[in-house]
Amino acid sequence: MKRLNEYLASMQFTIGILLILMFWLAWGILLAESTAFREGFNLMNSVLAPEWFSRPEGLSSLLKFWFVGLCGVMAVLGINLIFCSWTKILKLMRNRQAASRLVMLIIHVVFGLVALGHFGSFVLGYRYENVHLKEGQTFTLPEGHAVTVKAIHGGENPVMFQSPRDQTAGTFDPEANYCEVALIYNGAEAAQGPAFFLKPFVYKDIQVTLKRFMSPKGKKHEKADGSKPVARLIVSRNPVKRVVFVLFPVMLAGIGLYLVMTWRTRPADK
Amino acid sequence: MNHLISTGYVAAFGLYVATLIASLLEWNRLSRILSVTALTLTGCVLAGISIASRQPPIFEGFSGLIFVAFVLGALGSVACPREDNRIGVRAWAWIEVLLLFGITLFFPKDIPPHRFHHTYLWVILFHGNRGLALSFALFSAAHFISFRMKPAPRRGSDALFGRGRNFLLLSALSFLCGEYAGIVWCQNGWGDFWHWNPAFFQSTLIILCFMVAFHIPGKNAGFNDLRSVIAIMTPLLMLTVAVIKGVS
Numbered sequence: 001m002k003r004l005n006e007y008l009a010s011m012q013f014t015i016g017i018l019l020i021l022m023f024w025l026a027w028g029i030l031l032a033e034s035t036a037f038r039e040g041f042n043l044m045n046s047v048l049a050p051e052w053f054s055r056p057e058g059l060s061s062l063l064k065f066w067f068v069g070l071c072g073v074m075a076v077l078g079i080n081l082i083f084c085s086w087t088k089i090l091k092l093m094r095n096r097q098a099a100s101r102l103v104m105l106i107i108h109v110v111f112g113l114v115a116l117g118h119f120g121s122f123v124l125g126y127r128y129e130n131v132h133l134k135e136g137q138t139f140t141l142p143e144g145h146a147v148t149v150k151a152i153h154g155g156e157n158p159v160m161f162q163s164p165r166d167q168t169a170g171t172f173d174p175e176a177n178y179c180e181v182a183l184i185y186n187g188a189e190a191a192q193g194p195a196f197f198l199k200p201f202v203y204k205d206i207q208v209t210l211k212r213f214m215s216p217k218g219k220k221h222e223k224a225d226g227s228k229p230v231a232r233l234i235v236s237r238n239p240v241k242r243v244v245f246v247l248f249p250v251m252l253a254g255i256g257l258y259l260v261m262t263w264r265t266r267p268a269d270k
Numbered sequence: 271m272n273h274l275i276s277t278g279y280v281a282a283f284g285l286y287v288a289t290l291i292a293s294l295l296e297w298n299r300l301s302r303i304l305s306v307t308a309l310t311l312t313g314c315v316l317a318g319i320s321i322a323s324r325q326p327p328i329f330e331g332f333s334g335l336i337f338v339a340f341v342l343g344a345l346g347s348v349a350c351p352r353e354d355n356r357i358g359v360r361a362w363a364w365i366e367v368l369l370l371f372g373i374t375l376f377f378p379k380d381i382p383p384h385r386f387h388h389t390y391l392w393v394i395l396f397h398g399n400r401g402l403a404l405s406f407a408l409f410s411a412a413h414f415i416s417f418r419m420k421p422a423p424r425r426g427s428d429a430l431f432g433r434g435r436n437f438l439l440l441s442a443l444s445f446l447c448g449e450y451a452g453i454v455w456c457q458n459g460w461g462d463f464w465h466w467n468p469a470f471f472q473s474t475l476i477i478l479c480f481m482v483a484f485h486i487p488g489k490n491a492g493f494n495d496l497r498s499v500i501a502i503m504t505p506l507l508m509l510t511v512a513v514i515k516g517v518s
Contacts, residue, residue: 011487044466158386172386209461234461
């Protein structure tokens with residue numbers, strides 16, 4: 001049992017898992033680049049993990065295997081992190097360089113929490129991509145919520161959403177091209193505000209992101225009869241978002257502090 | 271403006287070649303003067319691109335790599351340790367700068383068009399930190415290559431190894447700062463901080479490469495050599511990703 005504990009906490013084990021993870025992600029790059037699996041990855045981006053498995057037209061078996069394998073390897077890395085933290089870092093804290101070891105422990109724990117938050121964002125809340133709404137139209141969300149587009153101003157798309165062939169050096173005014181949205185809760189308006197490009201409307205955990213404008217007929221660059229464009233929105237709710245956004249800088253600060261504390265020392269083989 | 275930028279670029283390239291030759295011939299004073307002049311010219315090229323495009327010179331393949339070469343050139347000019355051997359950290363830094371300039375030969379040198387999101391803070395921080403991370407990683411690799419060229423046994427207590435490790439950790443920190451800016455950008459632009467696509471996998475691959483470099487166990491010289499090899503491979507992976515992104 002002691003030998004198993006030592007193995008699970010060992011750096012050799014960490015390196016082995018990291019190498020498997022690298023292989024797994026390199027495989028993921030190949031899969032994502034292939035046309036056969038592009039649709040699958042698009043689905044993974046547009047809805048949360050439970051739907052990948054529950055939908056009849058969900059992910060292919062290979063993508064399911066890839067994702068489950070990725071989660072499995074990450075889980076093993078988590079086990080290694082827990083064992084390593086307890087049996088090595090805490091032990092070393094009693095020795096010299098205790099302060100830098102403590103910072104290292106904090107960095108590792110926070111890394112684990114950030115990774116957990118990442119996983120949580122795949123399964124918790126909801127995500128609706130490509131919600132097309134005209135002025136006055138409403139989209140119903142779970143838990144008694146709905147989102148309404150109250151007004152659309154302008155309707156030009158910034159160059160970043162155009163294909164490279166269509167990109168020009170023209171200026172784009174983000175303040176003049178946006179939509180006003182309202183969040184409805186149980187039939188009553190709970191909040192309202194503008195959704196700009198790169199400046200979404202946020203109410204509690206719910207975020208309404210303006211992705212682009214489209215012509216009423218659904219064609220990207222056409223405003224056929226002068227009528228108002230359609231707003232293409234992404235509506236998402238991620239309850240663990242704040243955890244990740246707060247802990248990530250804590251991890252960065254920890255690494256920065258560790259770097260400063262150990263800059264003059266040579267810890268590599270001491 | 272395009273003509274001025276091209277002239278400055280060619281002159282800086284030539285000056286860095288002269289800097290490397292002077293460094294190899296151990297004409298240290300001349301090497302220093304040449305490197306500072308080349309650095310100033312590279313800075314002028316970046317300033318020219320920035321003024322003409324009204325955005326920081328960190329986005330396109332050409333300007334992005336010139337930015338990396340500028341930071342690496344600055345580190346090579348001011349942050350190199352004193353060494354006895356002819357091909358030391360400084361010489362390797364100049365070789366890396368020339369490698370970057372060599373790669374930029376294959377990229378278009380037109381002024382990039384002004385784009386709305388290229389003035390967005392988080393996008394600037396994302397690309398800027400990535401450029402910085404690559405510069406620090408290349409500078410770290412210059413230390414590790416120099417360390418590997420020393421006669422065995424190579425000890426981890428060696429000053430070169432320690433400095434290489436410091437700059438590699440600085441590179442990892444800068445890269446992660448860029449990742450944080452990237453997740454804020456992604457959250458505000460696409461409503462989520464993670465996307466299942468090759469760009470995100472490549473970033474994670476680079477982070478894993480850093481993690482492998484910092485987690486290699488063992489205390490003997492063989493493991494130090496292995497750490498050095500991984501530390502040299504990390505900027506190569508980062509550079510490959512930057513080039514692929516620049517080409518696409």
